[in-house]
Amino acid sequence: MERLQAADPSSVGGHRLVGRLGAGGMGVVYLARSPHGAWVALKVIREEYAGDPGFRARFRRETELASRLTSRWTVPVLTADADARAPWLATAYVPGLPLSEALALHGPWPPAQLRTLGAALAAALADVHRAGLVHRDVKPANVLLAADGPRLIDFGIARAVGATALTTDGSVIGSPGYLSPEQARGRTVGPPSDVFSLGCVLAHTATGRPPFGTGGAAAVLYRTVREDPDLTGLPEDLAPTLRACLAKQPDDRPTVPRLLSDFGEFAAESWLPAGLPALVADRAARVLDLPVPEPTALSEVPFTDAPPAPSRRWLLISSAAAGVGAVGGGTAWWRWARSGTPRAGKGPLPTRTIALLGDLSTAVVQAQARGARLAVDAHNASSDRTFDLALRTADDQGTAAGSATAAARLVAARDVYAVIGAGTNTAVPAAVPVCTAAGLCLLITRADTDALDVTNITSSLILRSTRTAGPGSVLRYLNRVVRPARTVVVYDLTDADGGEATVRIVTVYGDLLVGTVEVAQVAKGAGFTDVAHGLAAHPDTAVLFTGGLPARAAACAQALTDSGHRGFRGGDEHILGSPFLKAGGGWWISTGYCDPATDPKTRTFAAAYRTRYRTAPPPWAAEAYDAVGYAAHGLAAPGGDQRESLRAELLRKPWQGITRRYSYESQSQYLETGQDGGWFLYRVEDGGARFVARYDDIGKKKS
Structure with a gap:
């Protein structure tokens, strides 16, 4: 737990804040005292999300559903306010240790404790699904180890059964490495998706490693959708059940009632591996003697129930800032x-x-x-x-x-x-x-x-x-004109974030429609010689470079040229810097801008x-x-x-x-990138990029 920061409020909805339990993309979780003196975990949603009326409606609906959830293995929602300026919800605080931290400190679990953990988490999912919810983010960090048993926590992205996933092109809601193939593809998910995630959690707990490996999110998602999990070292008696949980097709996975039968009863007497009970008890004891915190800097600015309207004071502040800047x-x-x-x-x-x-x-x-x-x-x-x-x-x-x-x-x-x-x-x-x-x-x-x-x-x-939707013009050119039998996606981990969406779109979403697709990861700072030599036996293989660093793309281009590669090579506009333009002759580039001097x-x-x-x-x-x-x-x-x-x-x-x-x-509010969506195709020649065609005209026969 961390101390409160100066910008944190002192209280929210009558709850006195004591410290920070964590922070994520959706908001901040605080340890707080309720008006009745009980310890609670209070999650405050970031105000930028609160500006979306649709978000408030979903938040209200889901907290109402979660508040009806009564289970020994989940943490109850005690109260919530969807109409506050920054929506919040409070759950009972259960002192304990996240499973993710326990695995990092003590490694894999023995078979007996693994089975009883599975029994408790399967019972939690049974109660969640009975309440009409899908958790959607079952992972080790959301399994809390308490003295009397585990708890499945954080329903921050749980959705009512049957609700459609809210995703933008190439985006995924959930945690790569633990989400199901259908969730990775951005499709509607149901209870079988949680079963897949539970299988990932238990496999990680049994072996000490995620079943689909580590690395960039795009590579993990690709393995989740296309490759078999690494289940080496699973206990023999549980291996068939966990393999079934990780089936690619939802209908091939066991139901939660079947899992309850396979795992048996929860053994409360010895459910934690040796060494963990003392650590869990120590973590729980830390909250008992916490002092009442000093008021924070914002204690005099209460949370209001309505979004603030533009004010004269705001305009004066803006004007003053203008004067200083001028x-x-x-x-x-x-x-x-x-x-x-x-x-x-x-x-x-x-x-x-x-x-x-x-x-x-x-x-x-x-x-x-x-x-x-x-x-x-x-x-x-x-x-x-x-x-x-x-x-x-x-x-x-x-x-x-x-x-x-x-x-x-x-x-x-x-x-x-x-x-x-x-x-x-x-x-x-x-x-x-x-x-x-x-x-x-x-x-x-x-x-x-x-x-x-x-x-x-x-x-x-x-x-x-944007790159979130991938290099659209290059993909269309590959699909309509080149039609390669094999494409190697060079995923440069030096700029992993810059290439992640493209890898996911090409592999998980399948926007490259022809031939086979392979991903070649290049470690951060490493050269491209090994990738180039791997293509020597198949010099006509198409290459798609992902990443946005011109110098790295130039190194890749040079290595391919030196190896004798003669197939298609493509990337996006972010690599069009001077180093690449000197080395990247013959490459095809997708951009978000036209060449008005050439475009008819x-x-x-x-x-x-x-x-x-x-x-x-x-x-x-x-x-x-x-x-x-x-x-x-x-x-x-x-x-x-x-x-x-x-x-x-x-x-x-x-x-x-x-x-x-x-x-x-309508939902993501991103530019639609279908017909006339603003993609353009260029070819690198003579140290520059020459405009070739708009997206819509790629592959059309010239009259």
Whole structure:
């Protein structure tokens, strides 16, 4: 347990907080005293999730179901508040030791204790399923070892039976290594999924290692879906049951009643292996003499039952931040576009300002600013417009701090109706919470980072296809044109996070439709010689590189060339740095930006850009042009003239731009990447990347 932090509240819902038990993606779990003096584990959900009305409804429904769950082997939900600013729930606090920690300290369990553990956890699942729930996250960390037996805890992602999994492209709810194949694929799950997870937990407890190995999440998920588990060392009498639990097909797994029969009764007298009872008792004793904590820094700011509305005080704070950031800032932080074309015989129109936020010293942001100005001029030249547009640019200096400061100034300017986030992965995420707090819509053109995966609970929209959906154009080219008999996915663990989604999409989700697929993991910092030599006997094998480091991709390209590989080689736009462009001749690349100077569908824009700026439009200029047009589309809709409602209006109706069709999935609120979803195919030649085709045109016969 950790001490309370200065930003933690002193109390929540009448519960006095004592310390932190843990923190995760959904929120923070505190040890607390209830108003009646009982110890509770109180989980406070992060406020960004609470901004989604659908989340509150699910949270309310699931806590109500969980509160009806009465089982010796689970921890009861005592009370909850789904309507608080930060929803919370309190469960009984059971002092003990997580199974994950016990395995790390004491290793595998003997067969007798393993069997009795299985009996208790199977009984817990029986009660969970009888209550109409599926746990969905059965893993060693969620099995608490108490003196009188184990408890299955943390129903944080439990869902009512039959509910559909909420996943974005390539995302998985659950813990890789313990979730079922159907859960790994993002499909609807039921009680058999929990049986699979229980089999993983018991196999890990028996052998001391996860049955599908370790490493990057994508590799573990691939083995879960496609390969047999490593069950070496299982006790002979339990091996058939656990193998059956780990069957790939849900219908082939034993039912929970069958498991109860196989495991037998819980043996309370000697259920823990030698050495663990003393450790569990010591852990339980630590809570008895805890002092009453000192009030934290936020003790005078109570949790309220309703989300806070924008206030005058917030606007003044934002304005003050703007003043501080402007001192010594060098050049002015805005520039105005020229005013609209006058309308004969009519009065002036209201003006809606759109801001563009990015590092104005860089060529790519300057190109976006130019594209945006062309869109503003095109809008203001329309005779049937109902408002004029103006463009303001704000410099984030390429840093997170600069982005947050500039965003605060834009928030304080009430004439700004939307912000185009033209910056990088470093800067743009810092603007998201600032804009969300004020309800200002942030339209993100080129940033592509996992830090933006929660945009569906913010005021932001990502206007591009992201690596979360994989290298779409390269996969389509492989499926429609190359059609390789064998593809090797080179998973570079030096950038494991950057390549994980692609590996999962190609293997688990099966978006590569032709031939066989193999994954070759390259250890962090290791070379690619072994992978290249492995391909020497099959030089026509297709290679798909996953990861986003240009130098690493260049090393892979050189190793393949040296080995005599002559098959297809592909990757995504993140590897297009100078080291790779020098070594990657002949590679095919999927991007989220078009080449407006070459793409036939952007000829009119390219001509206007050349006329205005005396140069060909570079990448991302057309995407910024579309961002302004898309914002204007939303502002023109009924209710779109209120900046807090602009995002909702944009999601309501698809819009066709010059680079792609803007249509968003209803749950994930990610750009739909099917027809005209904004993928483009390039080929590396002569030290540069040459535009080849849009996603929709790949594989089509030329007339």
